Every structure is written in structure tokens, then in C-alpha cells.
Amino acid sequence: MPYDPSAFPPFAVTVDLVVLTxxxxxxxxxxxxxxxxxxxxxxxxxxxxxxxxxxxxxxxARELAEETGLCVHDPAAPAQDNGAHLExxxxxGDPKRDPRMRVVSVAHLALAPDLPAxxxxxxxxNARWAPVxxxxxxxxxxxxxxxxxPLAFDHAQILAxxxxxxxxxxxxxxxxxAFCPPEFTVGELRxxxxxxxxxxxxxxxFHRKVTGTPGFLVPTGGTTTxxxxxxxxxxxxxxxxxxxxxxxxxxx
Amino acid sequence: MPYDPSAFPPFAVTVDLVVLTxxxxxxxxxxxxxxxxxxxxxxxxxxxxxxxxxxxxxxxARELAEETGLCVHDPAAPAQDNGAHLExxxxxGDPKRDPRMRVVSVAHLALAPDLPAxxxxxxxxNARWAPVxxxxxxxxxxxxxxxxxPLAFDHAQILAxxxxxxxxxxxxxxxxxAFCPPEFTVGELRxxxxxxxxxxxxxxxFHRKVTGTPGFLVPTGGTTTxxxxxxxxxxxxxxxxxxxxxxxxxxx
DNA sequence: AGTGCTTATCGTCAGGAAGACGACTATGAT
DNA sequence: ATCATAGTCGTCTTCCTGACGATAAGCACT
Numbered sequence: 001m002p003y004d005p006s007a008f009p010p011f012a013v014t015v016d017l018v019v020l021t022x023x024x025x026x027x028x029x030x031x032x033x034x035x036x037x038x039x040x041x042x043x044x045x046x047x048x049x050x051x052x053x054x055x056x057x058x059x060x061a062r063e064l065a066e067e068t069g070l071c072v073h074d075p076a077a078p079a080q081d082n083g084a085h086l087e088x089x090x091x092x093g094d095p096k097r098d099p100r101m102r103v104v105s106v107a108h109l110a111l112a113p114d115l116p117a118x119x120x121x122x123x124x125x126n127a128r129w130a131p132v133x134x135x136x137x138x139x140x141x142x143x144x145x146x147x148x149x150p151l152a153f154d155h156a157q158i159l160a161x162x163x164x165x166x167x168x169x170x171x172x173x174x175x176x177x178a179f180c181p182p183e184f185t186v187g188e189l190r191x192x193x194x195x196x197x198x199x200x201x202x203x204x205x206f207h208r209k210v211t212g213t214p215g216f217l218v219p220t221g222g223t224t225t226x227x228x229x230x231x232x233x234x235x236x237x238x239x240x241x242x243x244x245x246x247x248x249x250x251x252x
Numbered sequence: 253m254p255y256d257p258s259a260f261p262p263f264a265v266t267v268d269l270v271v272l273t274x275x276x277x278x279x280x281x282x283x284x285x286x287x288x289x290x291x292x293x294x295x296x297x298x299x300x301x302x303x304x305x306x307x308x309x310x311x312x313a314r315e316l317a318e319e320t321g322l323c324v325h326d327p328a329a330p331a332q333d334n335g336a337h338l339e340x341x342x343x344x345g346d347p348k349r350d351p352r353m354r355v356v357s358v359a360h361l362a363l364a365p366d367l368p369a370x371x372x373x374x375x376x377x378n379a380r381w382a383p384v385x386x387x388x389x390x391x392x393x394x395x396x397x398x399x400x401x402p403l404a405f406d407h408a409q410i411l412a413x414x415x416x417x418x419x420x421x422x423x424x425x426x427x428x429x430a431f432c433p434p435e436f437t438v439g440e441l442r443x444x445x446x447x448x449x450x451x452x453x454x455x456x457x458f459h460r461k462v463t464g465t466p467g468f469l470v471p472t473g474g475t476t477t478x479x480x481x482x483x484x485x486x487x488x489x490x491x492x493x494x495x496x497x498x499x500x501x502x503x504x
Numbered sequence: 505a506g507t508g509c510t511t512a513t514c515g516t517c518a519g520g521a522a523g524a525c526g527a528c529t530a531t532g533a534t
Numbered sequence: 535a536t537c538a539t540a541g542t543c544g545t546c547t548t549c550c551t552g553a554c555g556a557t558a559a560g561c562a563c564t
Contacts, residue, residue, distance in 0.1 A: 008266075052261035090340055203542090204543080228531080230542080233542095437512085438513090457554095
């Protein structure tokens with residue numbers, strides 16, 4: 001097929017973000033309220049158009065910074081504060097996914113430590129952290145009595161895919177540390193796993209597993225009692241990114 | 253940000269295919285020769301523009317059928333012959349990846365049993381199965397003395413990502429059966445793992461593992477001696493898609 | 505028919521990882 | 535002082551895996 005500029009249809013390309021964090025022992029995602037049609041007033045994932053001279057990862061990092069103030073954790077400069085993990089998730093291109101025009105959205109997954117409060121153009125009522133089950137369930141009412149509608153566009157599917165990616169990826173990688181502050185305890189890391197998987201883990205076996213995996217955790221020497229009880233050692237994330245053998249998610 | 257049709261730049265969207273198969277004990281990918289600039293005469297991954305009314309998966313399945321004659325294995329109609337596995341791989345959108353214009357390519361990964369011969373518009377010299385190491389190595393000469401140049405565009409990166417996806421995914425899923433014909437023996441399945449991972453596996457432990465994993469293999473009752481030696485039982489792929497515990501890839 | 509070669513299949517054994525769970529330690533709250 | 539809370543170390547049993555011996559059942563020779 002020869003090259004013919006008129007032979008292909010034009011598309012709009014956007015990035016949408018699944019931004020996950022752990023708050024109050026549950027896995028939460030960032031949602032923003034849509035200010036204009038279609039789906040005006042409904043909750044949606046943050047996102048926006050990819051600019052003409054921008055790579056997809058750059059666009060996702062820019063949107064993430066605009067919505068949350070988070071910087072992407074640069075693998076080259078590890079021990080950086082407030083750094084989030086960002087990776088491409090999948091691309092959604094159903095011809096009817098946006099009623100206005102043909103839009104292909106490259107979804108990205110971001111994992112971040114617990115943050116003070118979201119901001120979306122300075123208006124706090126238009127952005128919030130919501131438990132993922134709340135965003136994914138049809139109907140019902142939110143914590144503040146607000147009626148829940150499904151997320152706009154195909155964002156429920158995107159969110160579900162992002163959550164599933166995160167749930168499976170913390171099994172065999174050290175990604176769970178992306179939900180933790182730079183220094184954290186074994187118990188805090190365990191509570192991340194418990195929140196993401198919605199399970200209870202045995203503290204003793206978990207401690208043995210994570211401290212016994214070479215390169216996963218590096219002790220910093222400090223201790224903390226911020227969780228109450230006996231002081232716990234503080235750790236940083238080690239250099240290992242792949243866990244072998246993996247963490248096992250309890251069935252059911 | 254209000255909706256403004258002129259506010260976003262137009263993109264071309266394509267699908268590129270990493271089609272993998274196992275031939276003569278090595279992992280091979282489908283490559284096509286480019287007939288026009290840029291990269292004229294160089295090898296590339298098959299692919300093409302997404303049409304205006306087409307889903308991304310549809311476009312990938314159409315391209316796959318055009319290049320190989322393969323039908324995508326429909327999960328709804330399992331025991332189908334000549335069915336290939338097709339899944340989305342990742343999306344590549346560097347602004348400079350295509351010198352002509354801004355192109356975003358949604359790469360897909362296809363796994364197929366060994367096929368007779370590739371066809372690309374009927375011209376056999378413009379399509380071939382090549383071992384992935386041959387396509388990924390820089391310089392050197394191919395099997396027929398033809399000088400090897402790197403794949404066109406960023407296709408070497410896409411191929412490398414696809415191969416890595418396949419290598420890791422057969423660890424924890426039953427995907428390796430997609431490289432096998434509808435009925436196959438344990439030894440044939442083992443040779444798939446050995447080719448994809450480039451390792452040697454113990455036949456006895458492999459046999460114990462795969463026959464002991466519930467839902468992985470279903471005996472059909474038949475036997476075959478097509479590999480020589482003692483007749484082997486024939487199996488079909490069982491319903492299980494996730495292997496728990498996974499197959500372990502030997503380190504190094 | 506017998507020998508050798510090939511592949512398939514079953515069995516045994518030792519080492520390691522993980523789940524269940526007891527015991528002890530070190531803090532803050534009452 | 536006592537209790538509640540979390541963290542940390544051990545033990546025991548069970549399961550899985552890797553290493554490898556042994557047998558089975560075809561084919562190609564002689």
C-alpha cells in the first residue's frame with residue numbers, strides 16, 4: 001500500500017490516568033468531576049490530550065503533575081521524595097467510546113504514597129480520592145450521601161484494568177513500596193498489601209518473607225513508633241525490582 | 253479546559269504486530285520487507301492503519317489475517333483449528349518514531365502454531381519467519397547471506413517487548429499451548445518452553461508439573477509417535493488460563 | 505530376533521519455601 | 535502496675551521443586 005496522506009483517518013490521542021494510593025486501609029483512586037459535556041457532572045479519570053511534540057510518557061507525567069503535583073520517580077535518581085511510579089497500562093480505542101469524535105486513549109497507571117488532598121484546577125470539590133470499590137460499583141451512594149453514577153466514558157473498565165494490574169504486579173515486583181513514603185516499616189508495607197489485596201496477612205510470615213528477600217528492603221537504622229506499639233525498624237526500598245520467589249496472594 | 257475541536261493535534265493510529273511462532277526449536281517472528289520509503293527494503297513488523305470504524309483489536313485481527321491467514325482464537329469457540337492468540341502489547345508514540353508524521357502505534361502480540369509459509373500480498377520474498385535473535389541483533393548476516401539491518405522504525409524495541417511479554421507470560425499462564433497444534437504431547441509443549449526460554453528443561457519434572465496442574469492439560473485419549481521414540485499421550489489445552497503455582501523459568 | 509537409540513513416564517529423595525502459630529519484646533495508655 | 539498494641543524471632547508441618555535412577559515402548563539397523 002503506497003503512502004497516501006489521505007489514506008488514514010485522523011484520531012485524537014489522549015492519556016488517561018489511573019492514580020492509586022492507599023488511604024485509611026483501602027485502595028483509592030483519583031477521580032475528577034467533569035465540567036462539560038459529555039458526561040457533565042459525572043466522575044471520570046484525570047486525563048487530557050497528548051500535545052503535538054510530546055511523548056506518551058511525557059504527556060502522562062505532565063497530566064499527573066497538573067492533577068496531583070506529583071513528580072514521576074526517576075529511576076536514575078532513586079531516593080527522591082514525593083516520587084510516584086508511572087507506567088503505561090493499555091490503550092482503549094473503541095470507535096464509540098467518545099461520542100464527539102474518534103479518540104484513542106493511552107491509559108497509564110500511577111502509584112503514589114498517601115497524599116494530603118487532591119487539587120484539580122484549585123477546586124477541591126472537583127477532585128477526590130475514592131475507594132476503588134466505590135468507583136466501580138454501579139449505583140448506590142457515596143460516603144457523603146452523593147448519588148453514585150458509573151464513571152464517564154469507558155473509565156470504569158480502565159480503572160478495573162489498572163487495579164488488576166496493580167494487584168498482580170505487587171506479587172512479583174517491589175512496586176508496593178511505591179505506595180509507601182521514602183522510609184517505612186514492615187508493618188506499613190504489610191498494610192499496603194492488605195489494602196490492595198483486601199486480605200489479612202500473617203505479620204510474622206510477612207516479616208520473614210520481606211526481610212528475607214535480598215534487595216527488597218534496606219534498613220536505614222532508624223526506628224519509629226508512629227503506628228503505636230513497639231518501635232519498628234525503618235527501611236528504604238532496595239534496588240531489587242523483581243521478587244523471586246514472588247509474594248503469594250492468598251486465594252479467595 | 254473547555255472542549256475545542258481545534259485544541260488537539262491530529263494523529264495517525266496504526267497497529268503493529270509481533271507474531272511469534274516456534275519453528276525448528278527456536279522462537280521466530282514474522283517480518284515483512286518494506287516496499288516504500290522510509291526504510292525501503294528494510295525488514296519491519298507487519299502492521300497498518302486503523303480504519304475509521306474499527307476497534308483496535310479488530311484492526312489487529314484484520315492485519316493478522318491479511319498477513320498470515322490466521323483467525324484469532326475466539327474464547328467463545330475454543331476447540332478451533334488454526335486459531336491464534338492475540339493480545340494488546342503496548343503503545344508507542346514517540347513524536348519522531350515516524351519521520352513522515354505523528355503516528356501512534358498500538359502494538360499487539362500474536363502467538364501461533366508453526367505455519368507452512370508466510371504470505372504477504374502473495375510475494376513470499378517479502379515476508380519471512382526469522383529467529384528473534386537474528387532480528388534483534390545488530391549487523392551480521394542472515395541464514396541466506398543477506399546482510400542484516402536493524403528493523404525499521406522502533407520495531408526492534410517493539411519486538412523485544414513482545415518477546416519479553418511472551419517469555420514471562422508462559423510462566424504463569426497456559427499461553428504456551430497457543431504455540432502448539434490443537435492436539436499435542438507433553439514433549440512438544442516442553443520443546444515450546446525450551447525454545448521460548450532458550451533453556452533445557454528436565455523432561456521428568458516438566459511432565460510431573462504440567463500433568464499435575466489441574467485444568468492445564470486434558471488428555472484426548474489418542475497417542476502419537478510423530479516425535480519418534482515411545483508413543484506419547486495427546487492432550488488438548490484445558491480451561492485453566494492461569495497456572496498456580498507458575499512454571500519456574502530456570503535462572504540464567 | 506536382537507541391539508541400540510530415542511522419547512515417554514513413573515518413582516525416590518533431599519532441600520527450600522510457606523502457612524499455622526507459640527513466645528517474647530518494647531512502647532504508650534489507663 | 536497492668537493492659538493493649540505492634541514488632542520480631544522460632545518451630546513445625548506440608549508442599550513444591552530440582553536432581554536423577556529406572557522402566558516402557560516405539561523405530562532403525564543388523
